[in-house]
Amino acid sequence: QSALAQPASVSGSPGQSITISCSGSSSDVGAYNYVSWYQQHPGEGPKLIIYDVTKRPSGVSHRFSGSKSGNTASLTISGLQAEDEADYYCSSWTSTSLYVFGTGTQVTVL
Amino acid sequence: EVQLVQSGPEVKKPGESLKISCKDSGFTFTSYWIAWVRQMPGKGLEWMGIIYPGDSETRYSPPFQGQVTISADKSISTAYLYWSSLKASDNGMYYCVRESASSNWFDLWGQGTRVTVSS
Numbered sequence: 001q002s003a004l005a006q007p008a009s010v011s012g013s014p015g016q017s018i019t020i021s022c023s024g025s026s027s028d029v030g031a032y033n034y035v036s037w038y039q040q041h042p043g044e045g046p047k048l049i050i051y052d053v054t055k056r057p058s059g060v061s062h063r064f065s066g067s068k069s070g071n072t073a074s075l076t077i078s079g080l081q082a083e084d085e086a087d088y089y090c091s092s093w094t095s096t097s098l099y100v101f102g103t104g105t106q107v108t109v110l
Numbered sequence: 111e112v113q114l115v116q117s118g119p120e121v122k123k124p125g126e127s128l129k130i131s132c133k134d135s136g137f138t139f140t141s142y143w144i145a146w147v148r149q150m151p152g153k154g155l156e157w158m159g160i161i162y163p164g165d166s167e168t169r170y171s172p173p174f175q176g177q178v179t180i181s182a183d184k185s186i187s188t189a190y191l192y193w194s195s196l197k198a199s200d201n202g203m204y205y206c207v208r209e210s211a212s213s214n215w216f217d218l219w220g221q222g223t224r225v226t227v228s229s
Contacts, residue, residue, distance in 0.1 A: 001171060001172060003154070003156075032214070034213065034214035034215065036214075036215035036216065038155070038216075040155075045205060045219045045220070045221060045222050046155065046205070046219055047219070048215060048216060048217055051210070051213065051215035051217075052213055052215065057217070087154075089154060089155050091155075091157070091215070091216070093214035097169060098157065098160075098169055098171055099145070099157040099160070099171075099214070100157060100171075101147075101154065101155040101156060101157055102154070103154055104154035104155065
């Protein structure tokens, strides 16, 4: 099972919006609405920020939103803030009843 | 408080065996799938495998099949990750994570166990 493809890095200025893509296949991202996103700050464990493609857990900022088109899912961060600087990973359930993570994206706030 | 509490950091030599643990607190351990995730130094997350402590059904990601053993003891609400012979490439942080009861995502993460393998 190959890792889902994410851009290595994305950057933006405070207040801007950025989008991180997560490209998979018809056996994972494209097959199910089971894409989730995790945020990881340096030295910390990951934290769930989006699940089931578009849903936000309680307590997660509304500035985070998710979407999917075909075999590619996306995470958009609106109104970028300094605290959003972190690594972001997508994950998907797969047709082999396993999970796969994305390669990870480092977000830099300029 | 609902949490997963992992065992402490380990320093081992190549060829040694190791079992790290993940204990639940505050939820019905046998009703959830528990997965293990590797993060090598400076690298991304890798999904290793998952176990259902209720009946010990286990699934492995192909790269990790035969390399590690995932188990659980439901009587003490603890999941384990075991290596019979460590390699330098096993260096990393290992997280246990709980799969949501309602869908396919991970809603609870342990604090991580750092494994260092060095001669």
